[in-house]
Amino acid sequence: MENQFIYGYRTITRLLKKMYGLVVNPKKGYRIMKEKGWLCRTRPKKVPNLGRPYYVTENKLDRNVQADKPLEKLITDMxxxxxxxxxxxLSSIMDLYNREIVAYTISDCQDTDFVLDTLNQLNVPQGALLHSYQSSVYTSKAYFQACTEKGIIRSMFRKGTPADNACIEWFHSVLKSETFYLHHWRNxxxxxxxxxxxxxxxxxxxxxxxxKLNNQSPVQYRKLAA
Incomplete structure (x- = not known):
């Protein structure tokens, strides 16, 4: 069973039960993993402040991150x-239905074209909600027009309410910690x-x-629910 030190002891105990039918007390699992040096090697890292907003819309998501179907509610961040x-x-768009990353772009330039490249990968139904920070790239006229052409409803979190973006910030934190501490990035x-x-x-x-997905991956959860 490979996990590359990305799972915590609670997840490992659930995985043992799911894959092998083994019931292990989480405290015992933690003790064994600590003794063997198998504990999760993850550390969150904050994203930078990206500047002054240009065009702002209201918060329509309002922390209601539950979605009844795929591509109903989306959230984006960098x-x-x-x-x-x-x-x-890295610019990512997450489907809040199953926490799947449905579009992303990697670039050495952080500008409006960068986030537009990610947005243009989307094929969503009319009326899909897209939630974001109030960063200048998301409040630009070009981004607003692209969303309008796709029939996307915009939503932006209020200042001082970072919990609105918690799902995708968690993903970025996991991605960085589960790769950064396993590779010599500087080299x-x-x-x-x-x-x-x-x-x-x-x-x-x-x-x-x-x-939160009943111990399934995002894709597995979506396919099982179809």
């Missing part, structure tokens, strides 16, 4: 990765980091189980 003295940026090339991030997003979508 994060970054260091390599050498440079940065790579990798841009292409190498890009490949690692792509592979880990695929792993997150198709394999990494989540307790």
């Amino acid at each position: 994060t970054y990765f260091y390599f050498g003295n440079c940065k790579l940026y 990798l090339t841009k292409d190498s980091i890009t490949d690692i991030v792509k592979n880990d997003i695929t792993f997150y979508n198709e394999t990494r189980m989540q307790q």
Whole structure:
């Protein structure tokens, strides 16, 4: 059973029960994993403030992150990765129905075209809700027009309410911690980091189980619910 040190002891005990029928007390699981050096190697990292907003819409999501069907409610955000003295940026869009990453772009330039590349990957029904920060790239005229053309309803969180974006911030934190602490990022090339991030997003979508999804991966959950 491979986990690359990305699962905590509670998840490992659930995984043992799911895959092998083994019932292990979480405290015992923690003790064994600590003795063997198998504990989860994850650490969250904050995303930077991206600047002054230009165009702001109201908060229509209002912390109601539950969705009844795929592509009903989406949330988007950006994060970054260091390599050498440079940065790579990741723009992601998450489907709140099953926490699946349905679109993403990796770039060394953090501008409006960067987030538009991610948005243009979407094929969503009319009236889908897209929630974001009040960053200038999301409040730009170009981004607003692109969403309007797709029939997407915009929503932006209010300042001082970071919980509105908690789901996708958690994903970015997991992605960075589950890759950063397993690879020597400073010594990798841009292409190498890009490949690692792509592979880990695929792993997150198709394999990494989540307790909120009944211990299924996002893709497994979507297929079982279909």
